[in-house]
Amino acid sequence: MSRAQANLPALVVALLLVTTSVGVTVGLAASAFAGADADPADARLAGSLSERLVAADGPLSVRANVLSRAAVENASSDSLPENASIRVRLGGDPILEQGDPDGGATMQRIVLVVDAERRTFEPALTGRDAVTLPRRTSNATLTIDPRPGASVTAVRANDRVVLHDPGGLDGTYDIALARYDTVELSFDASRDLVAGSVTVTYRVETTTKAVLEVTADA
Amino acid sequence: MRERAQLSLPVVEAGIGVLFVVAVATAFAFGVPEVGVSRHAQLDAYAQDAATVLGNEAPSHGESTRLAEVAASEDAFDREADALERRVDRILPDNLMYRVETPHGAVGFVRPSNVAVGVAHVPTGSGRVTVWVWYA
Numbered sequence: 001m002s003r004a005q006a007n008l009p010a011l012v013v014a015l016l017l018v019t020t021s022v023g024v025t026v027g028l029a030a031s032a033f034a035g036a037d038a039d040p041a042d043a044r045l046a047g048s049l050s051e052r053l054v055a056a057d058g059p060l061s062v063r064a065n066v067l068s069r070a071a072v073e074n075a076s077s078d079s080l081p082e083n084a085s086i087r088v089r090l091g092g093d094p095i096l097e098q099g100d101p102d103g104g105a106t107m108q109r110i111v112l113v114v115d116a117e118r119r120t121f122e123p124a125l126t127g128r129d130a131v132t133l134p135r136r137t138s139n140a141t142l143t144i145d146p147r148p149g150a151s152v153t154a155v156r157a158n159d160r161v162v163l164h165d166p167g168g169l170d171g172t173y174d175i176a177l178a179r180y181d182t183v184e185l186s187f188d189a190s191r192d193l194v195a196g197s198v199t200v201t202y203r204v205e206t207t208t209k210a211v212l213e214v215t216a217d218a
Numbered sequence: 219m220r221e222r223a224q225l226s227l228p229v230v231e232a233g234i235g236v237l238f239v240v241a242v243a244t245a246f247a248f249g250v251p252e253v254g255v256s257r258h259a260q261l262d263a264y265a266q267d268a269a270t271v272l273g274n275e276a277p278s279h280g281e282s283t284r285l286a287e288v289a290a291s292e293d294a295f296d297r298e299a300d301a302l303e304r305r306v307d308r309i310l311p312d313n314l315m316y317r318v319e320t321p322h323g324a325v326g327f328v329r330p331s332n333v334a335v336g337v338a339h340v341p342t343g344s345g346r347v348t349v350w351v352w353y354a
Contacts, residue, residue, distance in 0.1 A: 007226055014232030021236045025243040032246040035253070043255045047263075054267065065270045105254040110267035110309060136276050180276045180283065209309050 042105035045084055045216035050107040053088065053212060066112045066207070085217040091210040104217030112207040120201040125193045130186035133202055138179040140202040143172045147194055154188040261336025261351055268309055268316070269338040269349045275305075286342040288320050295322035306349075315354045321345035 037043075056064040059079050060071040072090060077098045080086050085099030090113070118141075123131035133140065142163070144152050151168035154161055155175070162175045177183050185200070187193060269285075277287035278301060280294070288298045303325040306316050317326035321344060329335065335352045 007228060010226035011228040014226075014228040017232045018235045018239070021239045021243075025239050025246070028243050029246045037253050040254070043259070046255055047259060050263070054270075063274055065267050066274070107255050107263065108260065108311070109263055110271065110311070112271060112309075211311055 040105070041218040042216050043107075045081070045086075045218050046105045046107040046214045049081070049086065049088075049216060050109045050212065050214040053214065054109050054111055062114050062116075065110065066114055067210075067212070069113055069115045072113065083218075087215045089213040089215075092213075099217075101215045101217035104215050106213060106215045109212045109214070111210055111212045113210050115206045115208075117204050117206075118201050119204050120199060122196055122199050124195045125187075125197065126195075128186070129189050129193045130184055131198070131200065132182065132184045133177075133200070135202065135204055136179055136182060137177055137202045137204065139174060139176050140183075140185075140200055141172060141174050142185075143199040143201070144169045144197065145199075146170065146189065146197045150189055150191040150193060150197070152187050152189045152193070152197075156186045156188070157183050159186075257334045257353075258336065261334060261353070262338070263336070264310065264314060265336040265338035265349045265351045268306060268351065269340045269347070271309055272302075272305065272318075272349075273340045273342075273347075281343070283342075285320075285340055285347045286344070289322065289342045289344045289347050291344070292322045295320060299323065299325050310351065313354055314351045316352075317350045319348045319350075326350075 052058055053060060053067075054065045055061060060067045060075060062068045062071075067090070072095055075088075075095050077086075077096050080096065080098050085101035085104065086096065087094055087098075087101050088096035090111075121134075125131065142155065144155075146152055146168070152170075153164065153166055153168060155163040155169065155173075157175065157177055158181060162177075163169055163173050187198065189197075273283055273285045275284040277284050278298065279287065281287040281290050284298075284302065284305070288295050288302050302318065306318055306326065310316055315327045317324055317329050329350055330352065333352050335350050337351075338349045340347045340349070
């Protein structure tokens with residue numbers, strides 16, 4: 001019979017095909033296992049450290065994703081985990097360094113860097129006894145020094161009473177404000193206030209954007 | 219009897235076998251975690267950061283934050299869309315593209331379907347704002 005014999009070359013070709021593809025697959029699997037990092041300690045450390053640095057209560061933060069310039073300049077590597085080489089860079093400049101990370105994993109985060117300063121001004125208080133702060137700010141310091149005969153009994157920020165003393169306010173007071181509103185401070189006074197009765201010191205933030213880069217080599 | 223040209227059975231079997239083996243091989247080619255910080259983790263972090271920064275910024279007119287303001291109404295969105303786009307453009311590194319979607323419209327680029335995209339959602343008083351970023 002000729003039919004059964006004709007199958008032999010086909011069987012050889014078939015075996016060859018299967019063997020080759022199995023060989024290629026095993027090679028692929030071997031290289032994939034060799035290249036895979038089943039315990040990505042570097043990436044984990046870089047990720048969690050960057051998360052910690054941008055958190056609202058992080059060592060350098062003012063708010064979530066907002067770092068304070070002063071804190072960044074005084075950053076110390078005490079807060080970094082031990083036994084790992086870590087480099088933290090802000091906008092390309094290293095701010096924290098522990099060891100010398102060779103390779104490792106790098107995580108980048110977007111942050112704002114805040115320069116805070118305090119500005120002082122004396123409102124003229126012509127007409128109404130009220131003043132609008134030129135910038136939105138989270139807190140301000142009021143120095144109230146009314147002329148003899150005048151007394152300030154209350155201070156309102158956008159109609160919310162922030163300071164109140166029926167006996168008359170006199171001295172320096174810190175007040176907390178909402179950062180999201182433009183604030184108008186108004187004064188309840190027994191007489192029209194003159195310029196110089198009130199001095200306002202408020203916090204001014206200048207933000208710049210930057211990329212925080214955390215490289216970890218565990 | 220006329221002999222019919224038949225496809226050899228072992229070759230058919232081998233073909234099916236090769237298909238199975240190749241299926242296993244593709245799993246290794248695509249399914250292995252990358253070394254270092256994964257693309258997805260990094261993109262998600264970028265999106266989350268952009269959303270956090272925008273979500274904490276003071277609004278230009280009303281509402282509590284910049285994102286709440288653009289999500290508030292059609293008018294507010296029309297008024298603030300350009301400012302929002304400029305702001306997102308400034309915040310994100312230059313190698314990223316973005317799309318910010320609010321209940322009243324979107325700013326940014328059209329989102330491609332074939333690249334890795336990082337995403338972050340921010341709930342606001344008048345609906346959800348979504349930020350997508352991807353590598354240019």
